[in-house]
Amino acid sequence: MNTAPRSAPSRTGALDIGRLVDPRAIAIIGASNDPKSISGQPMRFLMQHGYRGELYPVNPKYTEIDGVACHGSIAALPVGPDLALILVAARRVPEMLRQCGEKGVRFAIVYSSGFAEAGEAGAALQRECADIAKAFGIRVIGPNCQGFVSTGANVYAGFGAPFGVGYRRGGLSLISQSGGFGCALLLMADELGIGLRHFLTTGNEADVSLLDLVDACIDDPQTSLIATYIEGLKDAHRLVEVANRALDAGKPLLAWKVGNTADGAKAAASHTANLGGASALYRTAFRQTGVIEVTDVADLGDYAQAFEAGRLPRGNRIAVVTLSGGAGILITDACAERGMSVPALSAATLERLKPIVPAFASLNNPIDLTAGILAEPKIFADALQIIADDPNIDAVAIMAAAASGGVAQAMASAIVRVYGTTDKPMMLAWNARHDMAREAYETIRAHGVPLYATPVRCGRAFAALSDYAQARRTRAAARDAQPRELARYDVDHARALLAAHQGKPGDLTEHAAQALLRDYGIATPKSALAHNRDEACAIARAIGFPLVIKVQSPDIPHKTEAGAVRVGIRDEAALAEAFDAIVGNARRHVPHARIDGVLVQEEIRDAIEMIVGIENDASFGPALMCGLGGIYAEVLKDVTFRLAPLTHDAAHAMIRELRAFAILDGARGKPPADIEALVETLVALSAMALDQRASLRELDINPLFVLPAGKGVRAGDALARLLPCVTGAAGTAESADAAGLAAALHENEHGAPAVVDG
Amino acid sequence: MNTAPRSAPSRTGALDIGRLVDPRAIAIIGASNDPKSISGQPMRFLMQHGYRGELYPVNPKYTEIDGVACHGSIAALPVGPDLALILVAARRVPEMLRQCGEKGVRFAIVYSSGFAEAGEAGAALQRECADIAKAFGIRVIGPNCQGFVSTGANVYAGFGAPFGVGYRRGGLSLISQSGGFGCALLLMADELGIGLRHFLTTGNEADVSLLDLVDACIDDPQTSLIATYIEGLKDAHRLVEVANRALDAGKPLLAWKVGNTADGAKAAASHTANLGGASALYRTAFRQTGVIEVTDVADLGDYAQAFEAGRLPRGNRIAVVTLSGGAGILITDACAERGMSVPALSAATLERLKPIVPAFASLNNPIDLTAGILAEPKIFADALQIIADDPNIDAVAIMAAAASGGVAQAMASAIVRVYGTTDKPMMLAWNARHDMAREAYETIRAHGVPLYATPVRCGRAFAALSDYAQARRTRAAARDAQPRELARYDVDHARALLAAHQGKPGDLTEHAAQALLRDYGIATPKSALAHNRDEACAIARAIGFPLVIKVQSPDIPHKTEAGAVRVGIRDEAALAEAFDAIVGNARRHVPHARIDGVLVQEEIRDAIEMIVGIENDASFGPALMCGLGGIYAEVLKDVTFRLAPLTHDAAHAMIRELRAFAILDGARGKPPADIEALVETLVALSAMALDQRASLRELDINPLFVLPAGKGVRAGDALARLLPCVTGAAGTAESADAAGLAAALHENEHGAPAVVDG
Structure with missing residues (x-):
């Protein structure tokens, strides 16, 4: 750019x-x-x-x-x-x-x-x-x-x-962890006429990393486009920062991340020993920062051509102009699948087109001018100009027919003429065999109009350009946005609570995890810990039926499988029976489990069950997760990720990416869910993830009950895993245990582990 | 072949x-x-x-x-x-x-x-x-x-x-609904050296259809491979039959179906006016019959090369041999994503390889022989031979490095030598620039070894070959399988029941739809129709609590939205209250709805809710659907389709394709569900779809409760839509109404519509 x-x-x-x-x-x-x-x-x-x-x-x-x-x-x-x-x-x-x-x-x-x-x-x-x-x-x-x-x-x-080839100078800097594959990309780019600035291979990265070199190329005035081939980033936590610098500098960053399947990841690990974070987090980071993902050698050249032309679309509305209906359908599929819009032309444009185009032309977008127009290149040029000038259109894709010789040359001249009159991106897919339209191809290339061998590749390149332009707009909007005041969180209290548990065996109990959530303003169902049937009944009278009860033990993380949960309890008799049953089940499931008590909790109804969580990735650092809850989360994998920190807008976008969004939004006559409260919860978890990154490895709220709009959320069950205790921090943990824990468990009288009477 | x-x-x-x-x-x-x-x-x-x-x-x-x-x-x-x-x-x-x-x-x-x-x-x-x-x-x-x-x-x-070009003779017949795009494919195939038998464009298909021509090419001895470009098939119902003929004849059939997005389908309709069935059904038909789906121009040439080599793998186990680890990761990803396996070499193979390969070679599959081996082409050839001979391996992909000149030629010679000794498929991705390895390329091509420009394209072509080989094996197994006796269905009774309803306004009531299901042996929950509170209580005493009650009205297909359903009714008092409430809701929702009664039904617990159904597609004819039930079916679209008729094996395969299969199979400690009963249900629906295709347009069972293994299924709710009455059939319908309907509703006393007292 x-x-x-x-x-x-x-x-x-x-x-x-x-x-x-x-x-x-x-x-x-x-x-x-x-x-x-x-x-x-x-x-x-x-x-x-x-x-x-x-x-x-x-x-x-x-x-x-x-x-x-x-x-x-x-x-x-x-x-x-x-x-x-x-x-x-x-x-x-x-x-x-x-x-x-x-x-x-x-x-x-x-x-x-x-x-x-x-x-x-x-x-x-x-x-x-x-x-x-x-x-x-x-x-x-x-x-x-x-x-x-x-x-x-x-x-x-x-x-x-490949080091024996002399490369044309230009703006592409290509950085690859693989030497052999980097060379293949280099040759492909050269063949497409893309000029080179630097080509760097990083191998095992004992010292200088690929991201170090990307960062340096962002600062290199002669580099206008950066392409990378990545097997795994040891310093993946820097990816978002570096990619944002590239975005701000207007230097598109292309990334080819390989090793995405289990077998592929294993192969990557044994190649250059570069182990990085989970594939999903790479995709997340790329999408958050406008990095263009590449998935085959050809993409690099295709996308580089698009970016080297130096035009970004103002929006995602594309006009598809063809001389053959078939090609128009393809490019429309390729664009629509990737989130671009192929809208109707404006009424004024149609007014101007109708009198000049052939009788059988179709002016619906995709616009099929038909091969008949080749007889009169002037009309083709005029029609193309009118379409390019349509204010409803941000970009134009042209599918040229398999024309040859003089006809092809006349078309090419018309295209470059229109290209010179507009600043909108225009791209061309031309299916002629090279020897049938050599002169036309040269005209097109000489004027810098991106030229693709197939409509699908043209559509993919257009989508890459459009995604990048969108990322630039999103970034600009985020910069201009009024900073929104964050809710006040009780960070110190939460830190003390985590310190008190760090180094102890097992996970944080649900009870403690819920206290942690409350420190970050995340509501939990009314509940209290009971140590025997009588306490349970007393708590039940205070909360009201129906109730859920759950055994609390750091040794039983998956309570449902252990039979340590009972839902739908409607009266005291049922409560007493259930209390004994679940404690018995828990003891049978894990004979020597430490049992801290039984959590008696209000039963939440009419809510949508989601899962939200924190994953403190060893490579990327804290990431947030949001998806449909229950067993569906695990099986259907309808989840999205973002790297922390998370803005309110990003949390909104994250929720909208879910297929399950329609459920939250009121599918099938259900009331819309409290999406704002879900957003606040994600933003709070982002703050928690960053505040507590030294101790918190993982936290899942599953289910997070999302109530109807205006009624908030309730964290139904929370599972937290801590990082191993750092040497020297033990003292702090001990003192926090004494001083802070009773306070941390403020809604209950029974902070300390206790034997259950059940 | x-x-x-x-x-x-x-x-x-x-x-x-x-x-x-x-x-x-x-x-x-x-x-x-x-x-x-x-x-x-x-x-x-x-x-x-x-x-x-x-x-x-x-x-x-x-x-x-x-x-x-x-x-x-x-x-x-x-x-x-x-x-x-x-x-x-x-x-x-x-x-x-x-x-x-x-x-x-x-x-x-x-x-x-x-x-x-x-x-x-x-x-x-x-x-x-x-x-x-x-x-x-x-x-x-x-x-x-x-x-x-x-x-x-x-x-x-x-x-x-393109008609001015002289095409080399060969075995490819290419049939396209689009002239322009067909020509583009033709030129591409020619450029890749694929010889042509016929090239046919079909346009609007007033008479001869694309499938007619495919059928004719199957019978043409000179055609060995058939490729098609499809915008929409008016005679889509013949696709499975024609594709199976191609499969039996050993002539691979490639299909490029465009118009898969909403915008793309609209464009296809206005191009050659060929409207066909839903995209999902094309995909289904392709997958059922081993049709290879093509998604860009390059695929045609890539896949044609693979098939023209004339070798099919015996299984899906591939060895990936590289000189550069990066390329190996890519091909592994490309193969693993498409269901191929990249297994470890056998111990004996490793034994033989270790002494001869360079020190830094990695013998995990992908096998990285490293660029060092280029110094000794003989060792490369020996290693390749040992790998190709491994009995654990069905096919070999070789990623050649960017070698040039004599080194490249030596590699090529080694590859063709090994190729000549084995009948396993071998394919090559070679990233050299053409001018760096011209002679090597010629050697490879002369020996018919498929050669690809990028590892991803090589992996895709391999997967196409492997899928086709798998379809041939599945077809052979189906031919050899012992015919399984179908359950006995009461076809005539069901036909009379449908005839009685055809031509009446509104959908079939749940009550009638359940009778239809029982004719095909599909169990429904214990239930009966009540016309007032007292009848409801009497029925409840016979069935036992807990119960579900639902208003029955042909004017209210979506009962939940209308508040016309109540679940979890535990006693008679609750039943009486709920009865009045749901009838009142129904009346408010659709003021003049005809209400046939209130269905009182046992409540099914501990089941997995699925959706199964019939869609009698206007183009394809009857298709079966299976997916996760409830609101998830609609939102998450975890559904699979098959065209009828459906064998037991195909029903099994259909269920295993679902992401939700893990839930049925006992995810997270749940007992495995009765998958056999689900299979029987799908096979019964397939029979129903074919038996009743003249009257049944659509039938959904949502939810179908799938109980734990051995306990069967229960059709929780069924919605059936009928085709408009065919002129002349009304008489039959009338007589069936009189004679058959009372019998059709055999589990209940109240067959006829009635006014509700509520």
Whole structure:
């Protein structure tokens, strides 16, 4: 995007790749004089492509390689080079890095394999490399990577045939965790005429990560588009921040995340040993921040073409213009499936079109001008202009017929003429065989109109462009929105409560979890803990029937399976019978379970059961979940995720993504549910997730009863899991246990564990 | 598939296209001497490609065209030609067809537009053409089509640049409802080197349909693969039969069905006016019969390559061999997402591989031999051979690295050598740029190894091959299966019951629908119809509490919304109160509703609520539906379909496709449900759907209570909609009303409508 603001790389801690991509001198450690070997290739590629800085091969076996003086050791080099390429066996890499550090090298690329991807011994070697890099302040790329290309200074520092190709300069920076696959993408982009800025492979990422490099490319004025190939991000928690920077900078970020099935994830783990968060969280992060997801090699080129054209649609309304009805149906399907709208043309546009188009043309959108119009290219051009000018239309897709020769050329001329008069995106799918419309293709490409081989690919690219434009609008709206005051939460109280439980065996009991929820303003059903039948009856009289009762034990997380729950209790006799029954069941289910009591709770009716929760992902950090509750949550997987923090608008959007939204919204004559209260609950959980991230691993409210509009929500059952106690925090936990716990359980008299009489 | 049995085209009523694709003489009616005009092109293309039969242009304006004598009228032709190409304006087409009929023409292609796609007047013209065709026994293709190509006799009878291309002969027959899009597919297939048998466009299908032509191509010995582009099938009810014939003949049938979104379907309707059944039923029919669904132009070529290689996998276990881990992850994702398995190699295979592969190779499947192996092509070949020979593996996918020149050629040689030693399918994804591995590509292609540009496309093609092989196995198993005796249904009784209701306003009441279900052995809860409170209490005493009560009215199909249902009634007092309340609600909801009584029914507990049903689709005929019940059915759309008739095995498969299957199978500690009883219910509904297809439009059982295993099912609520009464059948209905209805309602005393006292 040409109008993007550029920011200088001055942020604290940010990686400055200036001397990586434009090094004054490069050492090639372990350089070979066999041009076919891996260690023989990088220097030759550097020379072949005209790199102008100094080259220092280092290898005691040679005095010169290809006419360049070879040095016996790193220490013997005349200067400390900006960049070292390390091509020695894995076990020798730490020593080479140390010598680089002593010589003042800034960047090192480690090509060698045999590190974390090869088992525990390799992982230890990799940790050693990371430690050395840190000690000396060298930034290390790799190990187990294939190197990089930077077209600005002709740095082709890698091995393999793709480094022998000379790439056209341009705005694409491509960053890949896989060398081989990164090369395939690079070649594909080049074949499509997309110019390259940087191509970087990161391998095992002992030090510099893919996100570090994305971040650096956002700050690179020559980069206009960033594409990534991701197997797993160790620093996934930074993804949202980095992606938002790219969004703000107007530099589209394409991501191809692989390893999404169980088998695929296993394969990814054994490839570059990059383990990241759950697939669902990648998708979530991408969608939250306008990252364009790529799912095959062709997508990269297709989407890059769309973005390189430099036009974003103002809305999602597309006109589809065809000369053949069949193609129009396809592009309409492809766009409609991806959330774009193919609306009717405005009345004024139809007025202007009708007199000029052929008799059998169809002016419903998709607009089929019919092959007959090819006889008069002028009319085709006029019709296209009228359609492009329609204020109801944000973008135009044109499906060109299999025309050839002069007819094809006349069409192409008409298209580029209209393209020059509008700032709306226009894209073209042209099904001709290349040799039938060579000249026309060249006209189209010369004017920068994105051109696709099939309507489906055109539709997909359009949807990518539209999604990105929408993400920019959403981001701008969020920036402009009045900050909304958050509800007041009792953060300290909640922290004390969690500290009191951290390090104890088992999960937080429901009773304690409910206290935690109340600290964040999440209503729970009226309830109290009973230790015997008589207490239960007394509580029942205070709450009123019908009731639900549940055994409370940290050793029985799944109460239903244990027979430790009874619902629909309507009178005291039933209560007494049920009390004995569920305690008996619990004891049979887990013979030595610690039983803290029986929770006596009002029964919530006429509510929709949802599940909401917190997942403190090891890679991404806290994420929120919302979905349909009960056993359906698990089986039907109608759930959505967002990474914290969550705004009210984002919570609304999250709920609307659910297929179950129709149920909340009043399907089949049911009253609409209290969606506002559900939103508040999600926002509160987001705050809790961030406030308590040091101790809270996971929290599920299932079911969350969502009552009819205006009546709020009730947390029916809550399950919380804590992170292991951090050393040194135990003292705090103990004191909180004494001081805070009684208060934490403020609605009940019985804070301490007790034996049940049942 | 080379071993496919061939059947001769001798079936009664089947279309014999022998003289269409190999005509002794062709009349070109409305031929123009302007070679650029649509009506000038077909004759020139026929001459250009060397068609050897007689050509008879017909146009009173000329005496000759391009040196061929031109005739003033059809009547004036020296013989009755086998084929007439009609290129005159729409309004003159009926007269031309009539003259063709009088001259004894067998086939006519109508190119002209302006028929059903252009409104009601055009539709009338089209009907006239169909009538004339029928009267004279001419088979008409079109109108609004682009013609056809048959390579056997060099018949290139169409207009547009793609008819100027000479196509290599081969086994692909391509049949398209869209001319323009059909041409695009044709060009793509040709570019991939796939040889052509026939290319046929069908347009509006006034007479000959796409399925007629598919059927004819199944009988064509030179056709080995059939591909179709479908906007909508008017004769969709034949799809399963025709597709099964293709499956039996071993001729893979590819289908690209467009118009799947609401907007897309609208566009399809206005293109060739081919309206067909619901998208879901196309998918269902495809899946039931091994039709391979295509979703973009590239799929056709990709899948055709896979099938033309002539190898089917024996199972779904694939070995993925790569030189770059990244590509392996991708293909693993692509295969696993589509139901293929990427299993571990056998111990014996690992034993043999370990000593020969490079140190950093990963022998988990996907197997990463690493780029290092390229240094020794012999080892690559040996490793590949060992993998291909593994008995745990049914197919091998190879992801070649971006190798070039001699290294690429050595790899290609190794691959074709192994390919020659095995009958397992092998496919290749090769990411090199074409100019880097030209010779290697040629080697691969020359040996017929399918070659793909990206791993995802390779994985998709593999999955298509595997799905097809699975469909062949399923079909063979169904043929070999012992026929299972069907339960005995009271078909006549049910027919009388439906006849009694047909033609009456409103839907069948639940009470009558339940009687219908019992005729097909589908259990319903104990129930009886009460006309006042006292009757209700008497019934309640017989059935026992808890109970459900529901107002019975043909005017109130959605009882819950009307407040006309009450559940959980536990005693007589509650029953009396509820009776009055729901009758009052019903009267308020629909003031003049006819109320037949109140159904008093046992309440079913501990069951899983499903929805099952019949949809008698106007295009496809009867289809069965099964899904999760309650409001979830509508909102979550977890439903599957099958076209009737349904075998027990197919019903089992249908249930297993549901996401909700886990719930039936005993998720979260629930007892497994009575899946056998659910299967029996679906098979019974299939029988009902076929038996009663003349009167039954739609039937839903929602909920169908599926009790724990061994306890059967109960139809909780049933809604039936009837087709309009066919003229002449009213008498039957009346007599059935008198004779059969009392018997039909055999479980209750009150068969006739009655006024409620409430």
